[in-house]
Amino acid sequence: MSPLLRLRTLAHIVSAIALAASGIAQAQPALAAGALLMVAVAELACRGTISIPFLEPQSSSSLRTLAFPRWITLTAIALVLIRGMWIALNSNVQIGTLCETVAALLVIKLFDRRSVRDEAQILALAVYLCIGTVLVSQRVVPSLLIITNVPLVLAAVMTAEVAAGVARDSGARQQPLPRGALRGVTIAAVAAIFAVSVVIFLLMPRGPLIDQSRLRSFSSWAAGLGGSGRVTGFSDQIQLGRGGLISESKAIVLDVNVEEGGQGPGRARTDTLYLRGAALSVYATGSWREYAQSNAATGPNLDRPRDPLTIAPGQTQVISGTAGGPGSSRTLIQRIRMRGADRVVPLFAVWCPASIEFVTEERITIDRGALTISRQGQDAPLSYIVSSTIPIESAAVAAAAGSAVIRGDVSTANIPREIAQIAREVLSRARIEPDPAIRPATDDALAMRAMESYLRREFSYTLDLVAAPSGRDPVEWFLTSERRGHCEYFASALALMGRSVGIPTRVITGYVAAEFSEATSSYVVRQSNAHAWVEARTSPIPANMLMESGQHGEIPTWHGWQTYDPTPPEDFRRVHRPDPNLAGKLGQWLDSMEYFWVANVVSYDDAKQTAFLDRRTTTWIEERVRGLMQVDPETGEPRQSAIKRIGTVGGMVMGTTLVIVGAFGLLRWVGVRLWGWRQRADRSIELSPPSARLYREVDQWLKREPLATASQLPLLQRIATVGDAGHRGVLAEMATALNAERFGGKPIPPEWAMEQVAKVRGLTHTAESENAARGDHSGG
Amino acid sequence: MVVVSRRYHLHWPGAVFVITTLLVALGAINSQHNLLYWIFGIAVGTLLFSGVLSGAVLMGVEIQRLPPARGVAGQPLRVGYRISNRSRLVPALALHIEEWSTSKGKPQPTWSDFVPSIRAFVPWVPRRGTQILHSEVIPAHRGKMTYVALRVWTTFPFGITRKSVLFTVADPTTPDETLIRPAPLATDAAQTQQLSSLAARSEQARRSGIETGVPVSLREYVTGDSPRRIAWKRSALRVMDGRNPLVRQDSRPTAGRLWIVLRSTGDSSADEALISRAAGVLDIAIARSVPVGMVIPDADVMVHPSAAPRHIAQIYDGLATVTLPARQAHVQVPRPHPRDTVLVLGDES
Secondary structure, three states: OOHHHHHHHHHHHHHHHHHHHHHHHOOOHHHHHHHHHHHHHHHHHHHOOOOOOOOEEEOOOOOOEEEOOHHHHHHHHHHHHHHHHHHHHHOOOOHHHHHHHHHHHHHHHOOEOOOHHHHHHHHHHHHHHHHHHHHHOOOHHHHHHHHHHHHHHHHHHHHHHHHHHHHHOOOOOOOOOOOOOOHHHHHHHHHHHHHHHHHHHHHOOOOOOOOHHHOOOHHHHOOOOOOOOEEOOOOOOEEOOOOEEEEOOOOEEEEEEEEEOOOOEEOOOOOOEEEEEEEEOEEEOOEEEOOOOOOHHHOOOOOOOOOOEEEOOOOEEEOOOOOOOOOOEEEEEEEEEEOOOOOEEEEOEEOOEEEEEEOOOEEEEEEOOOOEEEEEOOOOOEEEEEEEEEEOHHHHHHHHOOOOEOOOOOOOOOOOHHHHHHHHHHHHHOOOOOOOOOOOHHHHHHHHHHHHHHHHHHOEEOOEEOOOOOOOOHHHHHHHHHOEEOHHHHHHHHHHHHHHOOOOEEEEEEEEEOEEEOOOOEEEEEHHHEEEEEEEEOOOOEHHHHOOOEOOEOOOOOOOEEEEOOOOHHHHHHHHOOOOOHHHHHHHHHHHHHHHHHHHHHOOOHHHHHHHHHHHHHHHHHHHHHHHHOEOOOOOOEOOOHHHHHHHHHHHHHHHHHHHHHHHHHHHHHHHHHHOHHHHHHHHHOOOHHHHHHHHHHHHHHHOOOOOOOOOOOHHHHHOOOOOHHHHHHHHHHHHHHHHHHHHOOOOOHHHHHHHHHHHHHHHHHHHHHHHHHHHHHHO | OEEEEEEEEEOHHHHHHHHHHHHHHHHHHHHOOHHHHHHHHHHHHHHHHHHHHHHHHHHOEEEEEEOOOEEEOOOOEEEEEEEEEOOOOOOEEEEEEEEEOOOOOOOOOOHHHHOOOOEEEEEEEOOOEEEEEEEEEOOOOOEEEEOOEEEEEEOOOOOOEEEEEEEEOOOOOOOOEEEEEOOOOOOOHHHHHHHHHHHHHHHHHHHHOOOOOOEEEEEEOOOOOOHHHEOHHHHHHHHHOOOOOEEEEEOOOOOOOEEEEEEOOOOHHHHHHHHHHHHHHHHHHHHOOOOEEEEEHHHOEEEEEEOOHHHHHHHHHHHHHOOOOOOOOOOOOOOOOOOOEEEEEEOOO
16 A cells, blocks of 8 residues: 555544544534544545545546545635634634534545645644544543544554655655555554653643633633533523423433442442432522522521631531431441532532542532532542431431421412412322411421322423423423423422422432442442432421530531422433443443543542552652661661662662563563564574574675675675676575575575585685785785 | 764744644643643653654664766756665654755855756665665756765654754765766758768768778877877887877778867857757767767867767767867867868857
8 A cells, every 4th residue: 555545544544533532522423423424425535436526636646636626625614714713702712612613624624635735734633623522521432532543643644754755756766665664663653652641641740830810721611512402410500491302411420439337339228319419499480599598498597607618638527417316317428529520519419418528628618508518629520528417217207206396487489379279289188287387397298298299190201391481480380281391390399389388498409329330339420310309398306406516516407308309200210220221231331431531540630649659659669768778876877788788779670670671571572472573583593503604604705895785785685796706606606595595495405505614715715815915916 | 975964953843743732731731631631741752752763763874875977968867875774673764865955164066056956755764774766857957967965854753853864975075976968959951961971971981891991191199189099109209309199190081970060159058059969960970870079179179080989978078068168279170081071060260
């Protein structure tokens, strides 16, 4: 294959992989498929398999290439650039838009190929597209595609270097590039470059080295990549009543390891973990938001300091107190890794969070009322450990028996009458008193369960919605007319119904963790696992525990809130459980791979770097160096004997040498296995010992010739330069026999070889004596 | 050839690469984006590998120029190069070879007066191997084309850095050179006809055997006479007296011979045209086996007619290097035989 043809093929492969990675990263498989189709069309057009109108063959190059007329190409490029600028002017400059622009330019360039320079431009665009893709997404599939592309890009660039020279001197007669000529160099380049990149990846300092406020983060450019429509995901606000289709994004957002009862990481006792993110208490016409200040609807008016706290690495920050006496609660430790955190992000935890700990210094804000936590920091992956105290309902109820019960006033403002009417009807049918003034507080839980069952039974789940009629409350519209919706409708309906019958409620948004990976012993939480549910204060609170203080400083203990999920359970399972078929299993396998990718590559930070270096190198070396340097303070003599110190140093040197030699040996073994280095190396020793001796004699003789030729040249070629015709004939006969043994498998008889050795020595002697005679003559 | 200097050049693709690498580093530090750190590592590795490999490739390169001894203006000239790779580890890839126009301490080369550039490309030289390649150029005019230095460069493997090695001949006093003969100019029909009849006479004489001339007399040596025709015994006393030797004067020529006489017109471009016309006449004469002699009085050149190849080459080489100064003739023009044809080109006065 000529370098030009090889370059064209590599350019197509590199472009295809870059476009596929970009499409997958931006969740636009249709665009990726279209771009790949264009690559295939370009390849077929270059091969001449298909013909395209206006696509003109270019005769300037020795390779069959095709290009549209200039005006078509320039028009297409101008349109793409105008579109990119338009988007940039009307919204923020985003990496996603840049990637789309580069991808479009790449596709256009595939049909504008007039020289090797155009092929090089295609490669450059593909490289920039790969860099953009990395900025858009850190998911494992695009990343693996880009890793696959690296050796191909390197090989393509090397081929371009050769092809450029070939095309430049196309008129001259050139030696052809043998098959596999670039293979060794490419393999060496890939190995060396990957080694350097790994070293730099591991050792380059992490942490904020420059003022973050002065530079705009690249990651923020990548924000807001979602197109039209809406993608499932966590939000700290709810807006009901809008129509459209909500697509289910399977992007992984959290990895959650749970540990319960000191048994190590594994499954939690409960089937599903509800990871709270935001508590929304204020409702107005289809919109839920967090409260600005406490009010009756959210429970008793508590002091809620919201000043940020700085938490040192390893420091445990207490969030709430314990639930009560022994047996009334259990503790669940969650190690959570957020794969991508914004600058301000809620920290998800199972109700109710008791304490939190970070591996790096972080600034957090704790809402003492809702017991939600948010963190302010960089746009980067974040890991934290949160410990939750899970109250056991029955135990709490038992503990409350005989105690004064606090329910508090609940505001029914902004709740449509129809909702209250429906709530009362549901409770009446369940034989529960709707009036909170009459109903005992211990029946609140039953009332909530009744309404939860009603919603689960009577309403259906959908992600495809029509917009609520203008002027109508969306929740009322959902309950009375539409009777179908997604989890936010269900949660809103239950929360408002509960409030309408005097039960304090709030809507919680967050994620549910239901997909457990046995491979990683962790829960995988995807964007599609975003969920909304309800917390209601239905457990009666013993009055003596309401404002317990002093136990954990000034932090009050707040209990009584129970979780209710009105979303129909079968739909809930369908959305949040992993797919049991083959595709689902493949997806789980991919997720496991992605887990390791994120845990070890994407989340590699300064803490891990320090741990890695300490564990792997510095500790071991330091111990030995320290041992060498230790001096007895009294005598001033080294503590280790001279022999031991020499032994230590010698051992380290030998160990290092062994590692290096072993690495070379391994490399050679791989080379022998894969590329047959040994066969190539053994060619020089294929001669039998007498023949090898003859070869050396001839070689030595030729080296003494006045016009000695280079040793690496073939023997016959060297012999052709010998001046004496007689000598030339004798030596040529020997060389022919040696070639026949080495390359033709015809062994030289040892006796004949030794005779020839003597003959060569005789020739040598003759030549030397002639020289001597000549010297004598000139001297005389 | 010996190495004069080795250099790294950063050209614009390398500058773009370095700028992109710096931006990636800045982005990685700013965003703490681990994959950007990794891409930065790849970029640095690429830079390092590029520098090391291109240096290692050129470290083992040896080159020898194989210039042709002669060429003709206006016709392709193949300048050869034998390039060897001494390295045992790495093959030499994508090597560009260029004749270099300047060199420290060397006079200005003359090859650039003949051709705009002389360059060649070899895609691959194996480890401890040799390749021979050629560059084909078309000299613009006649003269002595001298080569001074030779540059071998490569941007392999990634086009980031350009490494070059400058070679020059080991002995600067004996530079490589190619003699470019004048481009032959077509003769007019009358001259062609005249040469054809001359050729016919020459052929007839050759067949009849009368062409073998017999020395009949002696005359004084004039510039351009072959030394082999000197009568040494008769000349010995004359030489000792400081006089010119005597040469044998044959009874020949009985066959037709051609004398080309070039006279300067005083205009250099017209003189060049004259030389080209002389070359054209010479070509036709050779094709018809006519013995040709040449006289250039202004340049003290006289070559007696002969059809021997070496003799013809001598005339061609004379035409390649001769300059026609506008001055009076110093050379003694021999009296042509009555059967000779004399073709005077230029000032016929």
